[in-house]
Each structure stands twice: as structure tokens, then as C-alpha cells.
Amino acid sequence: MLEKLSSGLKEALRKITKAGYIDKKVLDELAKDIQRTLLAGDVDIILAQNLTKKIEERALKEKPPKGMTPKEHVIKIVYEELVKFVGKKPEIMMRPGKIMFIGLYGSGKTTSIGKVAKYYQKRGLRPALIGCDIHRPAAMDQLSQLASQIHVPCYAPKDVKDPIEILKTGLEKFKKYDIIIIDASGRSALDKDLAEELKKLAEFAKPDEVLLTIPADLGQAAGEQAKGFKELVGITGIFLTKMDGTARGGGAITSCAITGAPIKFIGTGEKLDAIEVFDPDRFISRLIGFGDIQGLLEKAKEAEVKPETVKKIVEGKFTINEFYEQIKSIQKMGSLKSILGMMPGLPMKLPKDFDVSKQEEKMKKWKYAIESMTKEERENPRIIDASRVKRIAKGSGTKESEVRELLKYYEQMRKMIKMFSGKRGMISKLAKKFKGFKL
Template sequence: MLDKLGSGLREALRKIAKSGHIDEKTVDQLVRDVQRALLSADVNVTQVFELTKKIKDRALNEKPLQGITPREHIVKIVYEELVGLVGTKVEIGRPKRMLFIGLFGSGKTTSIGKVARFFQKKGLRPALIGCDVHRPAAMEQIRQLGAQLNVPVHAPDDEKDAVKIAKQGLEMYDKKYDLLIFDSSGRDSLDEELAKELKTMGEIIEADEVILTIPADLGQAAGPQAKGFNELVGITGVLISKMDATARGGGAITACSVTGAPVKFIGTGEKPEALEVFDPERFISRLIGFGDLQSLLEKAKEIEFKPETAQNIASGKFSMNEFYEQLKGMGQMGSLKSVMESIPGMGAKIPKNLDLSQQEGKMKKWKYMIESMTTAEKADPSLINSSRVKRIAKGSGTEETEVRELMKQHEKMKKMMKMMTGQSKRGGMLAKLAKKFKGGF
């Protein structure tokens, strides 16, 4: 997500770290680098220049607090200004009725699935109501989503009046479920007719959240769209979808933020788990490589990442057991890579060619293979010679080459874990993490 922007910003800050002392020239260079990075993410030019002017003024005039190096001071300024640029954090409470609106294909229906999953994890019981009466197969799509999430759906094929469906949905589910999520029809553009329809829907539903979905690839054009919907329909927040699929997401977020329509969620993929609550501090921390312990902990929780596993990894141990624990969570949460990206300072160190997402299909087989290993083999896979490979393949109904591949993958991950453990001056990032984990979740 926003790889180019992130690497541009990190590179800019790295240069500051390398320069012996900080003067106007180094600050100018930093400001230019930051500008370039932001413009490449389609952030509006005026916003970029305002921001970098503030960074420069503060960097040259503000005195660092005691105990903070000039370099840290500048990093802090850049961080704070970027956080301000992308918006302010809004609390996501426990809404009772949400309406999703947006243009054709913006990601409404998919996002409804993600948001339903999100609140499900928080212990709410959602129900879905399909009010897109225009697009063929829209009802089938939302029914499938419901089945996937195991939540009830009201989406009749034969009713062509969206308001009627909304009313039926309210009658059926409002008392029985904690959160009703209503889908709506898209259009090519926001015209009066659509505005009127959506407004009426919002009123009937008495939605406490009206969420506009905007695809990230619109870049800064997201701004006028958020403004238009806000004025004509009234929205409580924006969900920027498809952040994973474009470099222009930075522009979309910053453009919405200035319109006063807060970005509440970002969609980062097609799966129900690919959703984040938008938190400017967390977002920027991660982007500039500070990592973000909080989001790691949350993710870890979601995948039931056992504290012992984290501690074992932290202390340099990475047997098949740890490997397997990692694999188990992957299908549910996207990729291990995204967990790793959340670890402080680790983002930049992840090898580009590490692609674990492809491995999901193989996971079942890997599970069987690991189960066919003896305790000693699991603890120390180097014991596995070719006769043992044969035995494991036989025992798990797989091919020897597949067992070898599993071992190779394990070795690769182990090396990486080693590289990241115990190398930093303060005892390793993972060691630090382990301390946190010890404090419990």
C-alpha cells in the first residue's frame, strides 16, 4: 500500500539521519524530497507546498526539546505535519444503522462485507439489507457476502423499490440485530435523482453513519466527489477503497480530509479482512517506517498469534512450530508481510521478493507435512535428511519435492528472522516487541 510514497518519505528522512549536522541546506533538501514523494502520490500541489513550508519553518525555528537530537526533532516535525495533512482521527463507535453510498463500482458492496466483519469481530451482530435495485446480480452478490460471513441478508430479487426494501429490512432485523448495514445503487455520476434517492433512504433508515465509498485511484479527484456527496446527500464519513491497487491513495485521503468529510476506513483488498480503521497517526507511522506496535498487536490478536510464538521468534528461535503458527494465520489476515510491516522499523527490511501470499494454497499440504514430523524434527528441521523427507512425504500424502520446498521456505524465513533479531543496538526490534508481548495482550 502506497509503497512509493512510503519509500520516498523514508529515503528523505534517511538522508537527514546521514547528514552530519542540520542546516538550511539539509532542510531544503528534505523539503524537496518530501514534496516529490507527496506529489507522486497525487497529493494536491497547494497542499504539498503549504505543508513543506510549515515543515521548513518549524525545522529552522523551533528548538528541539531537551533530550531530543536535532535529527529526531525534524523527523518528529515531518511526522506531525504529515499526520495533520491526512486528517484527524475519528472514533468509530457502535453504529446501529449504516448506509453505504457511492458511484458505480466504487466498492460499496464489498466494503459492506468488510465492515460487517469488522463489527462482528467487535462482538456486534450485523445484518445486511440489499437496496441496490438497479444493477442485475447486485442482490445475489450481497446474499453471497452474507453467506460468507454468516450474517442474515434481506435482498429480494423481485422488489424494485429501494425504500420498500429498506423498510422491510428494518422491520425484519432492527430489533433482533445490533447493526443493520444498507447497500444502495451506484450511478455513473452524482445527479439530482441519485442525491434525492439516497437522501430519502438515509431519512427512512435514520442512519447514524452514511458512508461514502470512493476508490483510491481517483487520487485528488476524490476531494470534489466527497464534497459533492456531502453537500447533496450528507455523509458522516468516507471509506477509501482499493488503497492496495494504486499509488494515488495519498491524494485521495488528503483531498477528502480538507473537505471536512472525515476518512473513517480504508479498504486494502478484496477480502472481508482487508479493512482498516483510518488512524492518521498509525497510517503515517507505518508509511515512514516507524512501524506501529498498536496495529501489530491488533493484527496479532486477530490471527491468534500466540504470545509464546512472538517471544520465541523474538529470542531467535524459529522452529517448524513457529513457522506453522505464522502460516496458520495467513489465510485470514492477508499476509505475514503485513504483520511484519507493522513492526517498528521493520518495513524497510522486508525483502521485496518475499511473497508469502502465494503460499496460501499450499498451506494445507504444509500442515499435513508438519504434522508428519517428529517433535525432534519440528524443533530442529536440520535433522530431516533424505530418508526422513521420504517418510514425511509418505506420511502426509505429498511429494518429496514438496517437503523440500517447505524446508526451503522455513529456512528462508528463519534467516530473515535472524537478520532482524539482535542486530539493532538496543537488543533487536523483536526483543523489544517480545517485552511488549510479555505484558500480555
Template sequence: MALDTLKDVVRKIARSSSIDKHLVDEVVKDIQRALIRADVNVRQVKEITDAIKKRALSDEPLKSLNPREHIIKIVYEELLKGVGDGLEIPLEKARIMLVGLQGSGKTTTTAKLAKYFKDRGMKTAVIAADTWRPAAYDQLKQLAESIGVGFYGEKGEKDAVKIVKRGLEELKDYDMIIIDTAGRHALEDELIKEMVEIEKVAKPDYKFLVLDAAIGQLASKQAQAFHDAIGIDGIVITKFDGTAKGGGALSAARQIQIPIAFIGSGERVDDLDRFDPAGFISRLLGMGDIKALLEKIERITQEEELDPEKFLKGEFTLKDVYKQIEAMNKMGPIRKVFEMLPLGMSMKVDDDALEMTQEKMKRFRVIMDSMTEEELLNPKIIDGSRIRRIAIGSGTSPQEVKELLKYYNTMKSLMKRMKKGRLPIKGLKMGF
């Protein structure tokens, strides 16, 4: 099944106003397929989808998230459980050791990290301890020179542990030391043994496992073996610029519950970024809008929400209009708020009365700023002379003040109808 189809299903949820089991089952099936196509570990796919099924129906949806957004939020959280918080590396004296299979991008990543820390003002050096792949020495030396960081290596020396020992001695004036180690084509005892010995000598503050984004189903098992041997602190996923979606590497991180720290997305030394969870999952699922959703969630949880149920509790006043306008600034037009109403229900709302441009919103706020507390709480008292006073005070016209009052009355009657249960609220649908 193509990822496009997943989008179609998710779109379908967007159109439905509530979440039911059938809908969740349908979308979960497609998410399952998308994850497997992206190389997420099969066992994990099952765990993740079970959790999504459970949570989609039991979690209270955040106000103003539609069912689609609600499910995407859960998918996102489940996929990144334990691995998505990134890894904060303070700019202090430290040693980083890189491990991984041959060809995963260790040497390139060593140089990229060196540049990353050098660019942040740290005195940085690298140690070439990959004695398995002879070209690694020249490759790293050249890269170090081009970046302008310190380098230590011993061409011809086969004992990586000795190189690291001498390198650390030589480079003791440096703040940040990054050690490239040997890889193999597959995990084997020799490699593990050497890694463990280097780890003992180097005493690294951070041990990064470098994984190719294209690594498939075997990734989890490999990560576990590396983790068991030396204890991994962070994952670097390389070659994210290719076609691979990185699901195998994500599974590896999830397997050992270690954060993804960096993403390599090219062959140049600048092509290294801090892990961006939203970007990563967007790509994994083939959906481009996760970032926007997360920003929205952040916005609405941090700031006051437009909550019709809250408005329904008490008398609807101009103060509530004020709050609505504030909320609309954050969430989009009020028209969208009314899209939450079941389809086909005739709204009989004057179109113009609900049309709210940014400009009008600003004018309304200015007008309300010129009203007294009493007027805001009890707009009924606003007669002709008060309208004139408010217009003068706010630098607007009586016509505009009347327009605001008309808007208020329209909203008020809508709220009343909702309160009577004639316009049930099924959850807000915002323009997302």
C-alpha cells in the same frame, strides 16, 4: 522522482546531526514529489509542506529523536491532521449508510462491515438499496447468506427510499443495519437527491463515504459534495491491496476533516481492517519504518528518558547509571547514545567499558540492587570490603562489581567532558 530517492534524502538527514533550513528545504521538496505521486491533492500538498517547513525548524525535537525522526514525525502528524484518529463505533444498536460512486466498493464493503459486526456478536442485517445497478441486489443477497446475516431487498423495485423504509420495518429486531445505496459514474444531482431522501428515512447513526484507493485528484471535491449533502461521519478506503497509495482518498478525508474508519484490502468479506495510520502513511511515503518510530516515540514520552543534559546538571552517580540502564532497556545500546557526538571527535573510550550486553545489564542492576543508598550516591566510598559484601549480596563476583565501577568511572569522565563543552550534544541518535 522515485520514492527511493525520498528515502535517500531522508537517510541523508539521518546522518546529519542538526536540522537547518537547507536540509529541511531539501527534504520537503522530495516529500512534496512523493505526495503528488501518491495522488495527494496538490493544494493540500502545499499546505502540508508549508507546515512541515515551519514546524521542522521551530518545534523542539523530542529528546532522543534524530533529525530524520523529528521530520518524519511532523510529516506524519501533518498528513493525518483531523483524519487519523480513527472512528470508534460502539457495539450498540445502530444504522450505517454507505454512499459513494459506482464501482467504489460499496456493496462489497456493506457485506464486509456486516461480517465485522456479526463477528463482534451483533445481530446484523443489510439492506440492498442500490437500485441503480441491478446486479447489486443478487450480489449483496449472496454475500449476506454466505456470512449469515439478515438481508432485505426488493428485486425490481426502483424506489430506493421505499426499500429502505420497508427494510427498516422488517429488520427492526436487528442491532446493526447496514444500508447499501446507489452510486453513479460521476456525482450528479439525481444521486445527491436520492441520497438525501434515503438519509431522511434511514436516520443513520453513521454515514460512510466509500472511496477507491485509486481515486485521484478529484476525490476532495467529491467528498465535499457528499459531505455537504448528507454529512459524512467516516471514510472507508477500498482496494488498498492494489497499487494505489491512497493519497486521493486521504486528501478527501482531509478536505472534509472526517476520520478514515476502515480500509478494504481485498475482495473477500474478511478483507476489512480498522484504519491503521502508521501503516497507511508508511505506504503512502514508501517508508516502512514509521510504525517503529511511533512506537519509539510512545515509549520515550511515556517512560523516563535517557537525558544526558539532565545528568550533566548534578553529580553523576551510580543512580544515574541505574537510570541509564533502564533507559537502555528501552532505547538500545549506550554506544548509540554516543553516536550523537560529532563525527571525527575522538572518544578515547575503552570499547569494552561501554559494551553492554543484555546479560551484563541485568547483572549490573542486580549488583546495584545490593548497594546501599549511600553507595549509589557516593560510589567513591566503595572499597574492597564493600565490593566483597556487594558481590555476596548480589550473588555475583567481586570482579563483576569492579567492572560496574569501571563502567561508572568511564561514564562519569565522559559526562564531565560533555559538561565542559568539549563534547557538545547535538541530539541523540538511536539505532532506528
């Protein structure tokens, strides 16, 4: 997600870390680099210029706080201004209530409803779905299927033609549930008819949240759409979908931010786990290579990985023991790529063959092989010679070639982790300094 934007910003910051000293010329160049990167991400030119002007002004005027070099100070300013630039941290409703989803055709409403339902389910609030999209018969089926996939009750009748009637029955039916999610009709454009229908629905449902789904690939145009819905229907937040696979997400985010309607969630894939609460601080941290330690720890917690393991990996210590913990948790935690993407100093885009999470069979065998290793071998795999490989293979019912492949993969990963979290990662050191990362 947003690889170009990320590499552009990282490169601009890397130049600062390499500059001899900070002067007007260096700052001008930084401003230009950032502008160029933002424009390529479809950010509005005036917004981008205002941002870089602010950064330059602050960098020239403000004195570095104690213990911080001028270079570090500039990076800190860039980071702070970028965080402000993408909006405020949203509030996510964490008590029982009703959420109504609205959005144009194909914007990702129904999928996002599934994601949000799952999000609440994981956090102990019981969701139930109501389908009010009476215009497209297939919509009701889609919602019901989604609901059964995550074992959530759903009321989506195909024979009732009045959305208010559906709502009435649905709300009555699901009185005992915590989070009632309503799927409303879409249109190809926001017109008077749609506005009227949605308003009526909202008047009856009295939702605590009205979430508008907007696809991020709209770029800057997302802002206008958000504004239109805000004025005509009223929304409490935005679910920005399809952030994966678009270079224009930066434009979508910043244009939404100025409408004053907070982005609450972002969708990063078609699967129901591909949802994130939008957090400007963490979002920018990840984008510029500070990493997202908090996100990493949360994911780890969900997957029951010990914080100790995460800590070791972040510090660049990566023995077979950590590798083993990772293999064990990969299914629960999602792809290794997305986990590593949260680590300070690691590139967002990792080599293709780096992600073996899909090769479940292989992982299982590797797990057995590691279980056959001695404590000493796990801590110092370099001692594993041909005869040890033979023994491990025999003990775990795997092939010797599989054990060797495991060792090779482990070694690649160890090198990569060491390279990025070791002394070379100036940005990651700064991240620790600025943000007081404590693990």
C-alpha cells in the same frame, strides 16, 4: 499498498539519518524529497508545499527535547506532521445502529458492505443487510449472495420498486439485529435525482452513519466527490476503497482529509477481510517504516497467536518454534506478507516467493515435519544434519526434500527478519523511542 510513497518517504528519512548534521541545506533537501514523493502519489502541490514548509519551520525553530538528537528530532517532526496531514482518527460506531452506504457506480459499495458486516460480526454485533438499489436488478442478487457467504440475513427483493417500501419492511424484519446496513442506488455521477433519492432514503431510515464509498484510484479528485456528497446528501464518513493497486492513494486520502469528512475505513482488496479502520498514526507509522506493532498484535490476537511470539519476531529472535506458530496461524491471520508489512523496519514490498501462504499443502507438511523435531532441533536447527533430516522425514511422513526445503525457507526468513529488526534498523529503533512501543 502505496509502495512508492512508502519507499520515497523512507528514503528521505534515511538521508536524514545519514546526514552529518542538520542544517538549512539538509532540511531544504528533505523538503524537496518529501514534496517529490507526495506529488508522485498525486497529492495536491499546494498541500504538499504547506506541509514541507511546516516541517522545515518546526525543525529550524524547535529545540530537540531531552534525550533526543537533532536528527531524531527532525524525523519525529516529519512523522508528526504527516500524521496530522492525513486526517484525524475516526470514531467507529461500536453500538447497535444503522449504516447507509452511498456511492457512485462501481465504487465498491456492495463489497464494502460485506466487509463492514463481517467487521461487526467479528466483534460480536449482529448485522443484517437491506438492499435498496432498485435500479439494477443484479444488485439485489449480488447483495444476497454476499450475505449468504458470511451468513448474515438480507432483505433484497427484486419485485418491489419503491426503496422506501423496502426499507420499511426491512427495518421491521430486522428489528432484533444490531447493525442494519443499507445498500443504496448508485449513479454514474452525483446529480439532482440521485441526491433526492438518497436524501429521501436517509430521511426515512434515519441512519446513524452515512458512509460514502470512494475508490482511491481517483487520487485528488476523491476530495471533490467527497465534498459534493457531503453538501448535497450529508455523510458521516468515507470508506476509501481499492487502496491496493493504486499509486494515487496518497492524493485520495489527503484531499478527503481537507473536506472534513473523516475516512473511517479503507479497502485493500476484493476479499471480505481486506478492510482496515483508518488510523492516521498507524497508517503513517507503517508507511515510513515505524511498523504497526499495535495492528500486528491485534491481528495476532484475532488469529490466537501468542503475544510472546510476536514479541520475539519483532526483536529479531526467530527460531523454528516461532516459525511453527506462524505456519499454524497463517490461514487465520491472512498472508504472511501483510503481517510482515506491519513490522518496524521491514520493507513494504517483499520478494515474491516470500509468501507461501497459498501453498496450503506444503504448509501442512512443514507443520508435521516440525512436530517431528526435537526441542533441541527446533531451537538450534543448525544441528539438523542428513541423518536427522532422514529421521524427521520418516517420522512425519514427508519427503527428505520437503524437510530440506522447509529448513531453507526458515533460514531465509530468519536472515531477513534479523537484518531488519537488528542493529541496522535505525528507523525501527527510533520507532521504539518515539512511540514507547511496549510489548
